[in-house]
Amino acid sequence: PDTLKGRSYTRVSDWSREELRTALDLADELKQERVRRKELRVLPGRTIGLIFHKPSTRTRVGFEVGIAELGGMALYLPAADLQLARGESYRDTALVLSRFLSALMIRTFDQAEVDEFATYASIPVINGLTDLAHPLQALADAMTIRERFGRLEGIRLAYLGDGNNVCHSLLRLGGRFGMHVTAACPPGYEPDAGIVAAARADAEAAGGSVRVVGDPLEGAEQADVLYTDVWTSMGQEAEREQRRRDLERFRLDGELLSVAAPEAIAMHCLPAHVGEEIAEDVLYGPRSLVWDQAENRLHTQKAVMALVIR
Ligand code: CP
Ligand code: NVA
Numbered sequence: 001p002d003t004l005k006g007r008s009y010t011r012v013s014d015w016s017r018e019e020l021r022t023a024l025d026l027a028d029e030l031k032q033e034r035v036r037r038k039e040l041r042v043l044p045g046r047t048i049g050l051i052f053h054k055p056s057t058r059t060r061v062g063f064e065v066g067i068a069e070l071g072g073m074a075l076y077l078p079a080a081d082l083q084l085a086r087g088e089s090y091r092d093t094a095l096v097l098s099r100f101l102s103a104l105m106i107r108t109f110d111q112a113e114v115d116e117f118a119t120y121a122s123i124p125v126i127n128g129l130t131d132l133a134h135p136l137q138a139l140a141d142a143m144t145i146r147e148r149f150g151r152l153e154g155i156r157l158a159y160l161g162d163g164n165n166v167c168h169s170l171l172r173l174g175g176r177f178g179m180h181v182t183a184a185c186p187p188g189y190e191p192d193a194g195i196v197a198a199a200r201a202d203a204e205a206a207g208g209s210v211r212v213v214g215d216p217l218e219g220a221e222q223a224d225v226l227y228t229d230v231w232t233s234m235g236q237e238a239e240r241e242q243r244r245r246d247l248e249r250f251r252l253d254g255e256l257l258s259v260a261a262p263e264a265i266a267m268h269c270l271p272a273h274v275g276e277e278i279a280e281d282v283l284y285g286p287r288s289l290v291w292d293q294a295e296n297r298l299h300t301q302k303a304v305m306a307l308v309i310r
Contacts, residue, residue, distance in 0.1 A: 004307040008118040008125040012135045013198065014174035017206070020139070020176055026142050027296070027303035031217035034069070034299070041071030042306050046102040048072070050128070053108040054234045055077040058270065058297045059128045059136065065107060065304040070308075072102070079108070094120035102309045109235055124308040131165055131235065132192070136304065137269045138169035140296040142177070144289055145225060147296075148265055153207065156261070158223035159183045160216050161250045161277050162243070163191030166229040166269050171210060175199035178206030184219025185212065186246050216249055220256040221265075227267040228252040230278045244276065253279035257287060265289045 004019055012020070034041055048067050050060060064074040079085060085094055094117045097104055104121060106114055107128035116124040127135050142152055149155055157174055159167045163185040171191060174181035181203065185190050190196075190212050200210040213219050220226055231247040232240045252266060266278070266288045274280050283290060 005310055006124060006215045007308050008121075009135055009304055009308065010022060010114050010118050010125060010127045011133045012138055012169050012176065020142070020173065023139060023300065023303045023307060024143050024146060026306060027139070027299040028147075030302050031296075031299040037070075039069065040306075043067060043070040043072040043102070043309055046070075046072035046309050047075060047100070048103040048126075048305060048309070049075045049077050049081065049101045051077045051079055051084075051104065051106040051108070052128070053106075054129065056107060056128070058294055059105075059107060059301075062136075062297040062301040063128075063305075066298055067305055069075040069304060072305075076103070084310040090116040091120045093117075093274060094125075100121040103305065118181070126304060126308070129165060131233070132168060133172075134165045134169045134269070136144045136297065136301060137166055137174075138173040139304070140270045140293060141170060141227070141237075141267060141269070142173055143296045143300055144267065144293040145265075146182075147292065149224065149288060152179055154180065155180065155225065156220040156223045157182070157225040157227060158260070159227045159229075160219060160252055160256065161185065161247055162189050162231055162233070163212075164229060164233050167191050168195045170227065171195055171199035174208065175202030175210060176206070178203060178208035180209045182210075182219045182223070184216045184250065185214070185235070186250065187214065189246065216256060217259055223260045223264055225265055225267055226252055226256060226260055228235055229269050230271070230273055231277050232273075243261050247277065251277055251279060252282055254281060257282060267293055270294055 067074045098121045103124045105126040106127045111132040112128040203210045231243045
């Protein structure tokens with residue numbers, strides 16, 4: 001719908017359930033068209049700038065390939081090479097880039113930088129991951145779950161490990177769609193309490209639920225989806241050894257899968273540290289939907305661009 005034209009996507013909660021569903025429906029359609037080798041050049045001549053303060057494989061390639069397939073082009077803008085690195089403000093950068101580009105993606109540390117961009121830019125601003133949120137990832141995850149189970153409503157998802165950016169966006173998305181989301185995290189690694197409360201309010205209004213537990217087996221029990229992410233996120237490298245010790249019991253392995261629902265699937269946003277947060281036989285095993293999930297980053301990012309870019 002036209003309600004999304006010109007809009008930013010800084011966090012899952014920027015968009016209503018129906019708007020998120022529109023993006024998922026379009027992503028499904030774009031995936032089918034791509035299989036049929038049909039090109040939907042709905043963004044001819046449009047441009048998206050991709051500002052990265054952190055590394056990326058999926059997000060970057062998803063945007064670069066995605067906009068090329070839609071008839072436009074991407075500019076890869078490592079933050080260190082912009083005048084931002086020499087102190088030009090986010091405000092000025094947003095004002096200037098709005099005169100050149102059709103949309104802007106930013107991957108950075110502080111969510112406030114994305115929010116500042118969105119405040120001053122007159123083009124859509126898309127969050128490509130912050131320490132707080134990874135809303136594009138949650139869209140691809142939802143697409144993947146819907147492909148397997150045919151619905152999101154009522155699906156039981158257990159997120160295991162570090163209650164981080166990926167966990168936050170999954171909570172918000174699960175809440176929007178009335179899923180039953182459990183975050184199983186050790187003490188000190190729980191997701192943000194404000195995000196949990198907001199996700200819970202959404203979930204309960206939509207017939208779902210949100211809970212945070214401290215025991216991985218309790219979290220995984222009867223779940224349809226077991227989901228994990230790295231224990232040491234980008235920027236946390238100094239804490240790596242401590243995190244390994246604290247999160248050891250939360251590895252997504254065969255034991256956790258054995259207590260989940262019989263048809264349970266395993267998910268991971270990638271990149272994976274095999275043998276840490278996910279066991280090798282799970283990642284490459286028959287229950288893994290990880291590679292479809294990664295592919296779906298492309299289709300969902302194309303859908304977001306097609307919907308928001310004028
Ligand atoms: N999952 C994800 O965002 O991957 P990249 O860091 O490779 O973009
Ligand atoms: N939580 C991870 C996700 C990477 C896609 C990180 O922030 O590094």
